[in-house]
Amino acid sequence: xxxxxxIRNIVILTGAGVSAESGIDTFRDGGGLWEQHxxxxxxxxxxxxxxxxxxxxxxxxxxxxxxxxxxxAAHVALARLDREWEGELLIVTQNVxxxxxxxxxxxxxxxxxxxxxxxxxxxDVRSPWTGPLLDRPACPQCGAxxxxxxxxxxxxxxxxxxxxxxxxxxxDLFVSIGxxxxxxxxxxxxxxxxxxxxxxxxxxxxxxxxxxxxDAARHGPATALVSAWVDEVLGL
Ligand code: APR
Numbered sequence: 001x002x003x004x005x006x007i008r009n010i011v012i013l014t015g016a017g018v019s020a021e022s023g024i025d026t027f028r029d030g031g032g033l034w035e036q037h038x039x040x041x042x043x044x045x046x047x048x049x050x051x052x053x054x055x056x057x058x059x060x061x062x063x064x065x066x067x068x069x070x071x072x073a074a075h076v077a078l079a080r081l082d083r084e085w086e087g088e089l090l091i092v093t094q095n096v097x098x099x100x101x102x103x104x105x106x107x108x109x110x111x112x113x114x115x116x117x118x119x120x121x122x123x124d125v126r127s128p129w130t131g132p133l134l135d136r137p138a139c140p141q142c143g144a145x146x147x148x149x150x151x152x153x154x155x156x157x158x159x160x161x162x163x164x165x166x167x168x169x170x171x172d173l174f175v176s177i178g179x180x181x182x183x184x185x186x187x188x189x190x191x192x193x194x195x196x197x198x199x200x201x202x203x204x205x206x207x208x209x210x211x212x213x214x215d216a217a218r219h220g221p222a223t224a225l226v227s228a229w230v231d232e233v234l235g236l
Contacts, residue, residue, distance in 0.1 A: 003030075006172065007087070007172045007173045007199070007233075008087035008088065008172055009074070009087050009088035009089070009167075009170045009171050009172050009173070010081075010085065010087065010088070010089045010090075010171065010172070010173045010174075010175065010233075011089075011090050011092060011168055011171040011173075011174050011175075011189075011193065011198070012078065012080075012089070012090070012091045012092065012174075012175045012176075012177060012184060012188055013092050013094070013174070013175070013176045013177065013179060014091060014092070014093045014094065014095060014100070014177045014179065015093075015094045015095065015176075015177070015178045015179025015180065016094070016095060016178060016179070017177065017178020017179060017180075017204060017205055017222055018072075018074050018075065018078075018093075018095065018099075018177050018178035018222050018226070019069070019072070019075075019095055019097055019099055020178065021072040021073075021074070021119060021221060021222060021223050022064060022069045022070055022071060022072045022075070022097075022099055023069050024065070024069055024095075024097055024099075026178075026180075027039055027180075028182060030179050033103075037054070037058075040154060042054065042055055042058045042155045042228070043044065043055075043151065043153045043154055043157060044153050044155060045153055045156065046155075047153075048148065048153070050162055050174050053134060056132075056133045056134045056148075056149070057134055059115065059133065059149040059151065060132040060134050062096075062115060063115040063116065063129070063130070063131075063132075063149075064132075066096075066097040066098070066099075066115055066116075067069075067130060069097070069099065069114075070098045070099075070102075071099040071100075071102050071103035072099075072222070072223050072228050073223040073224075073226070074150040074178070074222035074225075074226035074227070075099045075100055075102070075103035075105070076103045076104075076176070076227075077226045077227040077229075077231075078091060078100065078103065078108075078177075078226060078230065079100070079103040079104035080104075080160055080230060080234075081104040081230045081234065082104070082105045082106055082107050083104065083106075084179075084234055085233070085234075086168060086214060087172075088167070088217075089103070089107050090107050090109060090163075090164075090167045091105055091107060091108045091109065092109045092111055092164055092167070092189070093108060093109070093110055093111070093112075093188075094111060094179060094186050095110070095112070095114045096110065096113055096151055097115060098114065098115070098116055099170055109159075109160055109163060109164065110159065110188065110207050111152070111158040111159050111160065111161070111164060112151065112152040112158060112159070113149070113150045113151040113152045113159065114150055115149070115150075115151070116128060116129060116130060116203070117129055117150035118133060118137075118139075118147040118148070118149070118150060119147065119148050119149070119150040120139035120141060120142060120144060120146055120147055121146045121147075121148055122139060122142055122144035122146040123139060123141050123142035123144065123152055125139065125140075125141040125142070126150050127139065127140045127141060127147075129150075133147050133148070133149065134211040135235050152183035153183060156223070158185060158186070158234070161185065164189070165192065168192045168193050168196055169196045170196075171193055171198040172197075172198055172199065173199050173200075173201070174189065174190060174194075174198045174199070174200045174201070175200075175201045175202075175203065175229070176189070176190060176200075176201070176202045176203070176204070176208070176214070177202075177203045177204070177222060177225075177226060178203070178204060178205070178222050179204070179208060180208050180209060181208035181209035181210035181211070182209055187209065187210055190202075190210055190213045190214060191210075192214055194213065198211060199215050200213065200214045200215050200216075201215065201216045201217070201218070201229075202214040202216070202217040202218070203217075203218050203222065203226060203229060204217070204219060204222075205219060205220065205221060205222075206219055207219060
């Protein structure tokens with residue numbers, strides 16, 4: 001990597017691989033199935049319209065499961081970088097767990113939503129939520145029983161894309177961690193970053209689908225790779 005002296009603004013993209021060692025299943029490892037349903041068949045507005053109970057049960061289970069998990073060394077290292085890095089830094093995560101935050105990271109952007117929010121389709125307000133939605137609880141804001149998971153489903157627009165592209169435009173370094181590069185627009189961020197002149201690095205268990213777009217790539221478990229990389233970036 002170029003001398004760290006000329007790196008000021010960093011954008012980090014994380015995917016399910018950064019939470020894998022916390023015991024949260026990734027999407028495409030191990031078949032990506034749930035109760036014989038492909039996740040892609042559950043995480044869609046059509047599935048929700050067709051069988052809302054199935055979709056709500058799926059997300060109730062995952063919302064409950066993530067609350068039993070702990071951040072791992074990769075989350076902790078990224079939180080440390082967030083705390084100590086004096087330049088700009090943004091962790092854009094595709095993950096809908098809160099492990100980055102629970103490790104202490106502040107500058108986190110959830111582009112695919114968050115398990116621990118409920119989104120009211122009546123008043124459009126998102127409220128913190130840790131319990132189930134299957135029993136159609138009332139929206140804390142408006143009282144309607146119209147709460148859905150605050151998750152960006154296939155076919156829906158990811159959140160805060162303008163902020164993400166602004167950060168990519170300013171980035172000197174773009175680091176992709178624990179993502180397969182299978183789902184757009186996140187899978188295209190490395191190309192955007194290159195076009196904007198950033199240096200690009202991939203940290204992943206194995207080469208991702210976009211690995212050829214990266215200036216450098218390191219392969220192995222995130223808990224080892226990310227901790228070592230953060231030490232390097234902080235000049236330790
Ligand atoms: N350390 C580092 N990388 C890992 C580890 C690990 N311990 N375990 C798995 N990985 C890597 C896998 O090699 C894979 O490349 O993490 C990546 C996980 O890829 P996916 O399961 O496709 O997850 P992700 O890239 O986050 O999926 C993107 O797709 O299903 C949608 O919206 C969903 O946000 C998700 C998006």
